[in-house]
Amino acid sequence: MNKTKTYKIKEKTLLFMSFLLVAVLVIYSCETDEKQTVTTFNVLVMADEFDVDGVPNPAIWGYDTGTGFDGWGNNELQSYTDRSKNVSVQNGMLLITAQKEDFQNATFTSARLSTKGLFEQQYGRFEARIKVPSGSGLWPAFWLLGADCEDVGEQLDSNWPLCGEIDIMEYRRDEPTSISGTVHGPGYSGLTLPQGQITKSYDLEERIDNGFHIFGIEWGPDYINFYVDDVLYNQITPADLNVTPANLTGELGEWVFNKPYYIILNLAVGGAFPGNPDSDEIFPQSMLVDYVRVYKRSNN
């Protein structure tokens, strides 16, 4: 065996080993991708895998732009845009990127995507695989609004909270190992204390901004189940809608979740939920979304 042959055999072995490594990585990433079990809602209705680079699919996603009314109702600092520096699809991921920049009377920019008028559904499983960004003052969210919420330009929807809101995932670095799932509705909006939103946090006991997690709800008549990865951590039903002060008499709030809702993905900066950023040095920061999938029941 001469040196050339030995070299070639080693080269082939290396190539084969590389192939094996890639195969193992592909299989491993597929397994992690699919680890959440879909049980009751197993008919895929809508999916965006974000596998085409460039602008997000305009048949699925539109944009809310500007600074909204009163910082989108929360004193948020960003102006939302649809520019590629704030929203783009790259390498199989949707990137929503918050930038530190002066833009149209705001000191930050970011993006808020919505399926309003493009995709709405009553009940089903809504899930997204997301890596939340790191840093104080950031507010990534995956949530739903009632399809009958009025479109009043840049103002807060005028009939909120009557039209209802389901927050599948909200995150802030103050609580780096937890996310929260919440519903808002009439008498339990959270806007005017002591009328409280109906909410629960789930602690993964590891930093959530370290990697991807699957956030989802399974939603049917008079129930919403909240999931992180494989874990069902909360169920909300009409019996949970205690409103204040009416709950002094045992009165329950109105269940506004037996109707179609649409999807929103956004990354806010500052405002009531996370507080303002400690430092501008962390920017830009991106929220990564691997996919959004919506299922329905097979007998629907």
Ligand SMILES: [Ca+2]
């Ligand atoms: Ca993807």
